[in-house]
Amino acid sequence: MSSVLYDVPGPKARRISLIGSVVGGLAILGLLAWIIFTLGQQGIFEGRRWQIFTRADVWRLLGNGLGATLSAAGLAAVIAFPLGLLLCLLRISDLKAIRIPTRVVLEFLRGMPVVLMMLFILLGFGTSQFIAVVAGLVVYNAAVFAEIIRAGIQSLPKGQREAGLAIGLTSFKSRMLIELPQAVRRMMPSLVAQLVVLLKDTSLGYIVAYGELLRAVQLMADVLGPAFLFPVFFVAAAMYIAINIAISRLAVWIERRGSKKAAGGTAKADPVAVEAAAP
Amino acid sequence: MKAFMTRRKSLLVAATAALALSLSACGDGGSTAGSDPTVAEKPTFAAGTTMEKLASAGSIKIGTKFDQPLFGQVGLDGKPVGFDVEMGKLIAAKLGIAADKIEWSETVSANREPFIEQGKVDLVIATYTINDKRKQVVSFAGPYYEAGQALMVNKDNDSIKTPEDVKGKKVCSVTGSTPAATIVDKYGAELVPAATYSACLEPLRNKQVEAITTDNVILAGFVDKEPDAFKLASDETFTKEPYGIGLKKDDTEFRGWINDQLEEFGKDGSYKKAWEATAGSVIKTAPELPEINRY
Amino acid sequence: MDVIIESLPLYWEGFLRTLFLSAVSGVIALVLGTLLAAARVSPVAALRGFSTVYVEILRNTPLTIAFFFAAIVLPRLGVQFAQFEVAAIIALSSYTAAFIAEAVRSGVNSVPVGQAEAARSIGMNFGQVLNLIILPQALRTVIPPLINILIALVKNSSVAGAFFVLELFGYGRQLANANGDQVITVLLGTAFFYLLLTVPLGILASTVERKVAIAR
Numbered sequence: 174m175s176s177v178l179y180d181v182p183g184p185k186a187r188r189i190s191l192i193g194s195v196v197g198g199l200a201i202l203g204l205l206a207w208i209i210f211t212l213g214q215q216g217i218f219e220g221r222r223w224q225i226f227t228r229a230d231v232w233r234l235l236g237n238g239l240g241a242t243l244s245a246a247g248l249a250a251v252i253a254f255p256l257g258l259l260l261c262l263l264r265i266s267d268l269k270a271i272r273i274p275t276r277v278v279l280e281f282l283r284g285m286p287v288v289l290m291m292l293f294i295l296l297g298f299g300t301s302q303f304i305a306v307v308a309g310l311v312v313y314n315a316a317v318f319a320e321i322i323r324a325g326i327q328s329l330p331k332g333q334r335e336a337g338l339a340i341g342l343t344s345f346k347s348r349m350l351i352e353l354p355q356a357v358r359r360m361m362p363s364l365v366a367q368l369v370v371l372l373k374d375t376s377l378g379y380i381v382a383y384g385e386l387l388r389a390v391q392l393m394a395d396v397l398g399p400a401f402l403f404p405v406f407f408v409a410a411a412m413y414i415a416i417n418i419a420i421s422r423l424a425v426w427i428e429r430r431g432s433k434k435a436a437g438g439t440a441k442a443d444p445v446a447v448e449a450a451a452p
Numbered sequence: 453m454k455a456f457m458t459r460r461k462s463l464l465v466a467a468t469a470a471l472a473l474s475l476s477a478c479g480d481g482g483s484t485a486g487s488d489p490t491v492a493e494k495p496t497f498a499a500g501t502t503m504e505k506l507a508s509a510g511s512i513k514i515g516t517k518f519d520q521p522l523f524g525q526v527g528l529d530g531k532p533v534g535f536d537v538e539m540g541k542l543i544a545a546k547l548g549i550a551a552d553k554i555e556w557s558e559t560v561s562a563n564r565e566p567f568i569e570q571g572k573v574d575l576v577i578a579t580y581t582i583n584d585k586r587k588q589v590v591s592f593a594g595p596y597y598e599a600g601q602a603l604m605v606n607k608d609n610d611s612i613k614t615p616e617d618v619k620g621k622k623v624c625s626v627t628g629s630t631p632a633a634t635i636v637d638k639y640g641a642e643l644v645p646a647a648t649y650s651a652c653l654e655p656l657r658n659k660q661v662e663a664i665t666t667d668n669v670i671l672a673g674f675v676d677k678e679p680d681a682f683k684l685a686s687d688e689t690f691t692k693e694p695y696g697i698g699l700k701k702d703d704t705e706f707r708g709w710i711n712d713q714l715e716e717f718g719k720d721g722s723y724k725k726a727w728e729a730t731a732g733s734v735i736k737t738a739p740e741l742p743e744i745n746r747y
Numbered sequence: 748m749d750v751i752i753e754s755l756p757l758y759w760e761g762f763l764r765t766l767f768l769s770a771v772s773g774v775i776a777l778v779l780g781t782l783l784a785a786a787r788v789s790p791v792a793a794l795r796g797f798s799t800v801y802v803e804i805l806r807n808t809p810l811t812i813a814f815f816f817a818a819i820v821l822p823r824l825g826v827q828f829a830q831f832e833v834a835a836i837i838a839l840s841s842y843t844a845a846f847i848a849e850a851v852r853s854g855v856n857s858v859p860v861g862q863a864e865a866a867r868s869i870g871m872n873f874g875q876v877l878n879l880i881i882l883p884q885a886l887r888t889v890i891p892p893l894i895n896i897l898i899a900l901v902k903n904s905s906v907a908g909a910f911f912v913l914e915l916f917g918y919g920r921q922l923a924n925a926n927g928d929q930v931i932t933v934l935l936g937t938a939f940f941y942l943l944l945t946v947p948l949g950i951l952a953s954t955v956e957r958k959v960a961i962a963r
Binding site: 228230231233234237292295296299301302379380381382384391392393394395396397398399402 | 518519521525526527528529530558559560562563566569570572647648650651653654657677678
């Protein structure tokens, strides 16, 4: 795609680009080196600070934290997705009496900070921390999923629905059999991006003291002492990034496999309203 | 997607477990300071009381802090240690419940009252200051300790001695905590809020805040860990924070019984022993058990 | 209800701080995100690489960790700031910029290929193609997702409450602690002030969306 934006570079442009790349690369490397050096001066890379990662109990705590993160995110995703589908169907219902209230509810859910929602559920409904985290994630992400799928349905060519109705499907059946499957496939990148957001948002569980990865790391740093703050946070960040990139890659893979199966079935996605996923 | 995540998770768990196994030789186990009080054998209580219910169930749910050094802090083995935890063990022992039958759950400041009201925990022992507003929703046994708010500053800072000295200056404390409200409302400091007290340490070290404020016992824990970096502004405290044991409102029998036990702990020396095993390692002056408030 | 009315000045102060954080971070993130998107489609390999790595890392890191680096690691590197708002703005804008870059990039991809081809065939260079032809069209189509990202930014600013900046959510928690018997009311009040910012943005997004849909 990007090659459409500029001509195939000639020798001169290639040379300039190469010089630019080398200079830019060196500048970034220099910056990184300076950061590492400065942090190193403060002893952050001393072996003893990283030796904690040879300890079994440290890894067990990290494992527990990771388990708590993944189980909350997993459960929330499994509930939020069907709920999002349902909300989406209500949101585009033919009946005004359903459509409008749904829209109001969706605006509400989308507009509330997840931390506030978690705290509210914990205190207002007296749930456990796990339920508060999961429910907080579910209500927000279901609203976002609904919006993404709606954007997907609206980006479909009108003919899809018209053809469905013309062959005698009811409005509901046309939505379920014709439009939703295409919309979901079309919006896969956004849906996965939102899934990553959901997983990251488990870290907001600190507000209700849910023992997810970041909370585990924080408590661990408290016990070990401030010298270990940087190493444990660094490892936690690396774990998050690795898992999230894995999820994104998996999605790309599923998408490729799916599009092979659907060979030519769907029109090329119109990526306009796509990427509705919000951080 | 879910199937994948579950599989991934179980793989990870397996990998972690394998690693744990292979490394367990190197670990030194963490520091599980604390005593093992003698468990009462088959204590008898009047039928229908909370004590009887807990004793026959053989287990008790106690809420405590997981991030409060010396009082309730979770160790690397995942179990909380501290003075609050010791008090919990002592009370459980009197009910005939061994320490390993206590279900500890983390309570943060925001969820202590709801947890008691909803019966999620039987007791809350979590640096829990007794005050009148809280008494409207829960009952308190004790106090079993009296702390007070203090200020911690950098070692080289001699300009702050009393809370009056922080007027208009930046002071770090936990968002929505009572010490934070006191230092702002009463002494006019500028609040720099953090998620935990330990999160305040870096800004203090970097001199981005002038002081950290909370109960003296918590600050003492930080000073103990880094005596070369920090000190208490003064040994005097400027509030009184009587720590109580929270339980369901109007469970008068249970409250009275715990108060009796507390007084007994004071007499038989187990109170002192619990202190010395935990906070006493840092705060040398052992406290006397405060007078029990039997309201 | 009384507690909300009594605490209006505090709520208002928190509201203004949240508004300030969101507005400043939003503007910086928009500029930075657009630059990153331009770098992502540029002919210079190093720029493409940098932009890709930046977006991948920031999008996959929890905001809390971004805050940790801005508020705690940066001072260690000698980047001192007198106000913690600076750290919050650095964290929020660098995090949000990654999402904006992705949205703008997908907008660039949505502009029909013929547009860029036509522009190049009349002799425009990369900068001109991007600035005069692609971005104006792309920005129009990405405005609804961009507004969604800004809504998220407003809400994400609540994480700053855990990192030394007293904003709306922080005031809310303070009030909740002071009024232990009316916690729910206090939280509802906090929610109201967030909705005051996010709901108008949401309505704006759907209005723009409808306008854009007609224009096509």
